[in-house]
Amino acid sequence: MSHARDPLQPGTSLYYAFQTAPVARRAPLADWIRWWHEVSAIPIAVQDAGVAEKKLHWWIQEIQAAQAGSPSHPLTQRLRPGTDEAPPVALWNTQLLGLISQLGQGRWLDEVARASHALETTGAATEGAAWLLGVRSEAGLRAARELGRPLRQAHQLARLGQDARIGLLHVPISTLQAHDVKAHELLRPQSSAPANWPQLLAHLQGTTSQELEAFHGQVRQLSQAERTALTPMSVLADLQAALIATINRQGDRVLHERIMLTPLRKWWISAWSRRRRS
Template sequence: MSPDEYCQQKAVQSGSSFYYSFLFLPVERRRAITALYAFCREVDDTVDEATDPGVARIKLAWWRQEIGAMFAGNPSHPVTKALQPHLTIYSLDSKHLLAIVDGMEMDLDQTRYLDFPGLRRYCWHVASVVGILSASIFGATRPETLQYAEKLGLAFQLTNIIRDVGEDARKGRIYLPVNELQQFGVTAADLLNARHSEKFEQLMRFQYDRAQTAYDEAFAMLPTEDRRAQRPGLIMAAIYRALLKEIEQDGFHVLERKISLTPIRKLWLAWKTYVRG
């Protein structure tokens, strides 16, 4: 199996919405973004699948070394072998890739966030940086495009947090800021025990409004001349906003189940967004 085939398999097996945004890209850009996505999945799995935090830290340290080896032209992992040819072409830098690894390590160090500024820092590492790298691969000619991508990454991660509240709580992680839980009278035990209430719905409505604002602010930053190139990100946004709306229409019942869109609906949203340009 070639490095590119390995990354493709990783992307398909994940079942992620991101895969649908890759389908309409030219071949070389699709290879680059698939390799980047596979890199993110590999690093994320290092933390999610580890039962021993010490082992996870050792593996993350290995990934930091592997990023250095990749930029030195000597990668050893299939993912870094696939990503290495695209580094110079799309101006991908090591500091952003290392920032992603740092974000995954934050999940080992911290399971609660006191306020939104703290959560936003986490979101920058695990999502906004990915947005910046992705926008570079799609084709960014203006600095405002990278600002758009950074904000869009935040919107995606806020959507993930809303969707995964119950699942994350059962894993011992609560990303909703502590001061906001207190503001709405919701406890960590409520989340862990899936106690849906009017207070919880009010809390989630607050999170929903913040995520929608992040999408609106991101779109306002995207320069017209880069809009066509950035269609993969816009496809992702269409899928994620549809998911967010689905969660809201379901009454924010995210503690006891994980709400998702069907593959055919994702494909339809992807096609519709692509055609609209």
């Protein structure tokens, strides 16, 4: 049932963030990350929306079976949803229902809808990761969940042109209108970028940067133990901040190819980020 490459393979941002987690917590955290990537790949990897919905409903049934003590998938067998050690079942189901709602959704009408969906999907995933890292305070879990929004935005910005070519437009219509950029100019980019593309790009990078920095501000208000527990997420936030800053400097290149940081730069940023919080 796997649709995606291993998200924790060396060289990925998740790999470098994951390396900062306590060794004792890595096994369940790795399983949770792999489960999230397994299910989140379905809406994009499975072209038939009906088939994709069936696969996601299979996972809903699998979570129910796991709660009843009869999981069939290796990841749910190890993570054991419904037990105190696993992220709350609501986080599993919120992600799956959010992904189902994404099917057939080629674009968002406004920023509110996009942000809400990001919290339901990536936000629930980051909250679950925080749970596995030992965070239990309401403020700590809320910070982790809200981090899902800028992480999702950064990921989508890096894939903007790549996904546009298959009909997925991650910039809400209201945002395009506010910057006088037409949807077709991103879905079918020409050799030259839209006239107002620099302003739109600066807006996308700026709002995402602000939300990443807001996460760091929330973390600074937590206890020392929870600040330490959330180190992997702080590292991931710094990696994504560097990524979107790089995209902003590249101008219209992201309309034609996916932009990524080199593994060496990711390693350096993760090491710097970890030292800042030690």
